[in-house]
Amino acid sequence: HTNTALALALVLAIAIALTHPSPPGACLLPMALRFVLLPAPLLLLPGTLGSTCFRNALLHLLIADVLSNLHAFLTIVTNHAGSDLYRFSTGCSPHSPTFMLRQVLSSANYRTGGDVNDFLHGFLNYQVEHHIWPTLSMLSYQKAQPELQAICEAHGVPYVQESVWRRLVRTIRIMIGDTSMREWPGHPGEDEPPEVAAPPPGVVIF
Structure with a gap:
């Protein structure tokens, strides 16, 4: 039940940000969609499995984002400088x-x-x-x-x-x-x- 409530709260928070955009919120919204909403359904899994899967998914998303940005920097910036x-x-x-x-x-x-x-x-x-x-x-x-x-x-x-x-x-x-x-x-x-x-x-x- 805790995981379900947390997932619903996350979805509600993102929905509010979509309907009431502000300059800071507009910048954070893509990050919220990628790092929160995308793995949020994992919180619906029973017991501690949901929170464990959510944390692991979030960690992998962060690592993938860092690596992809490093690769982009290496292959795009360096041939312009x-x-x-x-x-x-x-x-x-x-x-x-x-x-x-x-x-x-x-x-x-x-x-x-x-x-x-x-x-x-x-x-x-x-x-x-x-x-x-x-x-x-x-x-x-x-x-x-x-x-x-x-x-x-x-x-x-x-x-x-x-x-x-x-x-x-x-x-x-x-x-x-x-x-x-x-x-x-x-x-x-x-x-x-x-x-x-x-x-x-x-x-x-x-």
Whole structure:
């Protein structure tokens, strides 16, 4: 009976939050739905079984949430940060040559190639290609990657590709203030090759 009453109280509290939303409640509501309402039916189980199952389910949900957020950080943030990537203080015309150039200079790829490798990276290892062609399929990214890299090399445009762990180190160095993103136009750092610090010859930034 205690478990049943608790489950009903949880459902009632969430229902009240839905009908009387407030800024703090609106932020907490998704968390309540995920971590409270989802495992709440387990409280209907008899005796201590219900509360035990509820606690275990809540613990597993929390662990899964932490791990998924760590994976998302590792595969998304780190290929947008690093002392070898640029940040821009002015805008440019969408889909212009300058826009395309900036997509390459401000993002990095991880190791690419192979279905298993790409799956483990969530296909986020094609970040440069994704920035250039955001609507392409994952298979198209696999095909486009070597061609885009060859185009960049032919025109002297830096095309950054490193392992996810090396990108993580670069991101942490940004976070602790050891290094910073390059400002366009930038200057080479002590540990960076000078050819990645200046715009390619003939390129005009609007």
